[in-house]
Amino acid sequence: MKPLLSPRELAHAIGVSESSIKRWIDDGLIGATKTAGGHRRIAGSEAIRFVRESRSILVRPDVLGLQELAAVEKDITAGGDDADRLFVYLKEGRAPEVNGLILSLYLGGQSVAEIIDGPFQTALEKAGELWTKEESGIFWEHRATEIAIRAVAVLRTLFSPAADAVIALGGAPTGDPYILPSMSSAAVLESTGLRAENLGADIPLDSLMRAVETLRPSLVWLSLSVIGDGKDMEQQIDRLARQLSERGVRLVLGGRAVERMDLLPRPGLHIGESMRELEAFAKGLVANSVRSEQAAFQSDRETVNESRKNPRERSGI
Amino acid sequence: MKPLLSPRELAHAIGVSESSIKRWIDDGLIGATKTAGGHRRIAGSEAIRFVRESRSILVRPDVLGLQELAAVEKDITAGGDDADRLFVYLKEGRAPEVNGLILSLYLGGQSVAEIIDGPFQTALEKAGELWTKEESGIFWEHRATEIAIRAVAVLRTLFSPAADAVIALGGAPTGDPYILPSMSSAAVLESTGLRAENLGADIPLDSLMRAVETLRPSLVWLSLSVIGDGKDMEQQIDRLARQLSERGVRLVLGGRAVERMDLLPRPGLHIGESMRELEAFAKGLVANSVRSEQAAFQSDRETVNESRKNPRERSGI
DNA sequence: ATATTATTGGATGAATTGGATGATTTGAGC
DNA sequence: GCTCAAATCATCCAATTCATCCAATAATAT
Structure with a gap:
């Protein structure tokens, strides 16, 4: 627990305005001291007393801890x-x-x-x-x-992505049972305005590829926490990377197992060290897709063909 | 969902007058707190509860967030x-x-x-x-x-279980990767007022047993969607059932794989065909624990010993 | 059908709340 | 020590809510 709270902190904690807290302090309802410069400071114990006696609801318990x-x-x-x-x-x-x-x-x-x-x-x-x-x-x-x-x-x-949002698709491959990293990636991507389709853990890469054909994402992410047979998975991922590259779809790999892998560089393949990188990559993608908005009005197939010719041209990174 | 609502907001949301909301609060039909200045504030979850139980129609759901x-x-x-x-x-x-x-x-x-x-x-x-x-x-x-x-x-x-809520603990055993059934069970249990500790999928039964020792639940659930080696799992579950039975802890088995299993009947072991049954079982447990509230004032150890002697006596079913 | 009771929702003046403002203080980095 | 962005100050004011009363409507009893 923090030893001293500002009016704002207490206000947030119990869901009232800063003004009200200040008024209550001035009216003597909440005991507080003042700094030399006149800022109000509320002792933690006093905050607890007040919350108790006023039977306030702790809207954000974390603020008080x-x-x-x-x-x-x-x-x-x-x-x-x-x-x-x-x-x-x-x-x-x-x-x-x-x-x-x-x-x-x-x-x-x-x-x-x-x-x-x-x-x-x-x-x-x-x-x-x-x-x-x-x-x-x-x-x-x-x-x-x-x-x-x-x-x-x-x-x-x-987050609620717009109807015409750029689509991202991803998951964790067969043998990887961890849900959280992929779900986190989806959350990060949606926070940047994309529409994230998360297939969860243990998804066979050929199923993922089928999903790509159907949902036509601009970005595919793969969360790699554990990998069973290393070599085999590397080959599978390389094949996926090739297929996606041919379609002009960017692939981002992430997760703690990715460092231990030995992958061929490919156009459109990006290895992300952190969620921040994934976020940056996604932002670049969105910015780019806005710029080439007119191209998007072409039919899906045409767009695929076009980007196939110049897969790097549309990359935001 | 908004964390705190004013009477007016709730009034608009369900299409009644502000006066009625205030009266209902004062009559205790809606739980609310008051600010230091005497304004009524309704917790979001309480609003949901009231809407549900009063069978009100949400005219403007967006007002509630x-x-x-x-x-x-x-x-x-x-x-x-x-x-x-x-x-x-x-x-x-x-x-x-x-x-x-x-x-x-x-x-x-x-x-x-x-x-x-x-x-x-x-x-x-x-x-x-x-x-x-x-x-x-x-x-x-x-x-x-x-x-x-x-x-x-x-x-x-x-749902936010009370601090002294009856504890339930569960998950899906090793080899079963399905998260959803166990999470659903937890939701059902918490909706009846229990505190549900979900260990998720693929949890070794000896780990589950360790959790039982630590968290001391009154109820353990096991979601069985797929079972690898049937015989082995049956033995493991039977051992778990025995250990729990000795401690007076009820065990509820559920999931589509449970029908195909051949388990010995044991005191305190219950096989649930549906979430409704799980709910009923939990409600029985809660009702029972309220009835035997005085016994609960004894120390943990005593309570465990007591129920050990008569494991069936406290069962609500 | 009529009377009685309960519920609802509007209206009122007083009190409370919370947002906006420009000035001041704080604290972290250099 | 100096600088600067963020936080807080005091003050003001519009919007909201308060408690209370009352009329209109709905439900129930006679």
Whole structure:
């Protein structure tokens, strides 16, 4: 818990305006001190007292860093870092707080990619590290992952792509059971205005290719967390890259398994180190597609043929 | 969904006067808090609950921040079965409409279990049937599943279990990669007031057992969609059932693979054919735990020991 | 059918809320 | 120490909500 809160922080936490908090402080309803320069500062304990007595609803518990007022002490240990707090929430299975924190980070101006690359990744990694040491690690990790999946799903409801949005399509290939990275990618892509079609985990690459034929995306992403038979998967991905390249569709590979792979460079193939890169790539794609908007009025087939001739010409990177 | 509503907002949303909302709040029909200045504020989830239980019609869903609902309302005039419409939405990858339809069914008074047993199941089955006939079936199914997962995650945000709620714990065992059934079970359980800890898919049963030791649930569910080596899994489940039975913890098995299994009957073991049954079981459990509230004031250890002696005595079924 | 009771929603003046403004303070980086 | 963007200040004001009363309508009893 923060030792001192500004009027704005308390206002956000209980869903009222900053003005009201200030007035209440001035009316003596909330105890507060003033800095030398006259800024109001509310002590954490006073904030808790006020929330309790006014029976306010904690709209964003994360701002105060507490949910159950009885368990205040426990939360003091949560510290100040977003990643730390997220980690604690995930570890303790506190889904509402996870949702609240993610949402407030986004509303606070961070991009989805930044949140996932930053606190999200850090918290989940930290969790993984800690739990590999414990016998019962698996179940903590499973629960944390489940809560994280739900948080991403909720975050994604904030975005509704336009009807004519650029389409992105992706998933995790056969043998890779991890849902979260692909879902995160979809969230990042939709946050940039694309329409993301996520096929989830364990999707055979030929099924993915069929989906490409049907949905005609401009971008395909592949999340690679674990790969079974390395060589075989490399060949499969290379074939996919070739097929997509022929159609002028960009392919972005990402995930922790991608470093260990040895792939041939291909036009339109991009290897992303982070969600931020994926975001940048997508933004470039959108900008480009706006510029070549007139070309898009041609029929699908023509567009495919055209980009086939010059697959690099339309790349935003 | 907006986190906090004023009386006027809720009044506009359901097409009644502001005065009525205020009176209903004062009469205790709608839960609300007051600001320091005495203005009434209604929590979003409470508004949903009231709309549902009072059978009000949402004239302006968008006022509550439920824009998805507005989109679906338009389609309602198009007619057709709920399951049909859900199927079309899933097939066409229209995630917001899926969310909206699920929410409108819930607001219309159906329970989470009814929705999942009904339209949800039907639509997904129909999708499965259709797509097994097509070559490219897999990708349709993957996309539909992903959208369904997100819808359940969003639906689940409506429920926030009390701090002293009865705990349920579950997942899908090793070899079963299906996330959705277990997540659906969690949603059903939380809709009845329990706190559901979902460990997701592919969880080793000994990890699940470790989680039982830590989280001390009153109920464990197991979603069985596919089972690898049947005999081995039966033995594992039987062992789990025995261990849980010894601790007085009820075990509920569900999922389409459960019919094909041959399990020994055990005290505290229940095989559920549907989400409705799971819901009924959970309700029984809650009712029972309220009745034996005084016993709950004993220490954890004592309670465990007590129920160990008479594992059936506390069963609500 | 008439009387009685309950529910609804509009109207009122007073109080509360929250957004906007330009000036001031804070805190982080250099 | 200096600079600068972000946060906060005090103040003002329009919009909203408050509590209360009352008329109109709906439901129920006689």
